[in-house]
Amino acid sequence: MNNDEIRGMSNEKEDSYELSIGQLAGLTGFDVHRLRMWERRYGMPRSRRLPSGHRRYRTEEVSRLKLVRMALDMKLRPAQVVPASTDTLERLLSGLYSKQSTIPGFNDTGFLVETLAGYIARYDADSFMQRLYGELSVRGPFRTVYDLVGPFVTRIGDGWSSGELSIGHEHFATNLLNDFLGTVWQRLNERCEGRVCVLATLPGERHVLGLQMCAVVTALAGRQVIYLGADLPVRETIRIANNLRPQALCLSLSPAMPKPEITETLKRLRRDLDSGIGMITGGRGAIDGLTGIERIVEFEQYMQRLTTTA
Numbered sequence: 001m002n003n004d005e006i007r008g009m010s011n012e013k014e015d016s017y018e019l020s021i022g023q024l025a026g027l028t029g030f031d032v033h034r035l036r037m038w039e040r041r042y043g044m045p046r047s048r049r050l051p052s053g054h055r056r057y058r059t060e061e062v063s064r065l066k067l068v069r070m071a072l073d074m075k076l077r078p079a080q081v082v083p084a085s086t087d088t089l090e091r092l093l094s095g096l097y098s099k100q101s102t103i104p105g106f107n108d109t110g111f112l113v114e115t116l117a118g119y120i121a122r123y124d125a126d127s128f129m130q131r132l133y134g135e136l137s138v139r140g141p142f143r144t145v146y147d148l149v150g151p152f153v154t155r156i157g158d159g160w161s162s163g164e165l166s167i168g169h170e171h172f173a174t175n176l177l178n179d180f181l182g183t184v185w186q187r188l189n190e191r192c193e194g195r196v197c198v199l200a201t202l203p204g205e206r207h208v209l210g211l212q213m214c215a216v217v218t219a220l221a222g223r224q225v226i227y228l229g230a231d232l233p234v235r236e237t238i239r240i241a242n243n244l245r246p247q248a249l250c251l252s253l254s255p256a257m258p259k260p261e262i263t264e265t266l267k268r269l270r271r272d273l274d275s276g277i278g279m280i281t282g283g284r285g286a287i288d289g290l291t292g293i294e295r296i297v298e299f300e301q302y303m304q305r306l307t308t309t310a
């Protein structure tokens, strides 16, 4: 089944039970027979029946069942985990993972990303923010952005493409992340006395999460962030940058924008920016090989670039 078909099916019935058993099986990797068997045996995953007799599941079941899979992989018994609520599964898994966190190379990102996705599926903003701030206090800003927020954004994008999450979920998640990342870099920025970096996107670009992540790393590198956000006219970006004379103009580019348009606009920016101002681009829409414009893929490299050059 392709993405359009999946989306079409979930739009057939606009209520909170959005997934058919086939969709749920496809999205969680548990086969249809097992899902039916578990419902008979444990009453979960709970479904609602349409007049035709077909089952419909809440979209939250996907992240709950992904946690069930993680718990089964950790050798817990189906009777213990299949009927458990998402909260119970999170507590169980947090306990198990924290015991293992001392093992070198151990990584619990998958569990955390799934937990965050579960909060989004349930529109639970409080738990989502609490969890992110909790991780921030343990991991610090760089690792939270790099290890957690990046993979989480990808998870939300994939959830939307597969029909698991609605566009409303995606907007809900994006707005919460915007608040979180904005608060993090603004706090760091208060203490920055280093050179300025101007952060912007190109006209027409509405994706700003990459830019917000970039702002956190910029402030961590001790640079003062001047955040211009999305969709500013090029003329204005040039005027501000030439006035402020930053170390660099840093641009976040998504793949949604047409490449020829990006290339033209970047060339124009480079031509009209003072030559002493660096130009750094990042994000999946960034383009290699343009004279005087650096493309940086990883935030580690970006941090290094800002801190090792004046």
Ligand code: B12
Binding pocket: 150, 151, 153, 154, 155, 156, 157, 158, 161, 170, 174, 204, 205, 206, 207, 208, 209, 210, 211, 213, 214, 250, 251, 252, 253, 254, 255, 256, 257, 280, 281, 282, 283, 284, 285, 296, 297, 298, 299, 302
């Ligand atoms: C959230 C989102 C939206 C939101 C954005 C809200 C907001 N305020 O930001 C909304 C709903 C508005 C949206 C709209 C659209 N979107 Co959208 N969106 C996404 C989503 C889920 C996340 C995008 C994001 O923020 N990524 C930012 C970061 C996390 O990712 P990244 O670019 O890979 O960057 C990494 C690094 O490179 C680095 N980085 C980023 N910037 C910088 C900068 C510097 C200097 C450095 C050093 C590093 C760096 O940070 C990241 C770390 O992992 C993606 C799916 C995805 N998996 O990315 C689709 C996605 C980008 N969107 C897509 C599309 C098609 C669109 C629309 C055209 C849809 C439509 N038909 O309207 C519009 C276009 C709007 C526009 N004109 O810009 C496609 C693009 C595909 C393509 N190749 O064309 C994607 C990939 C989804 C998909 N799989 O189809 N979108």
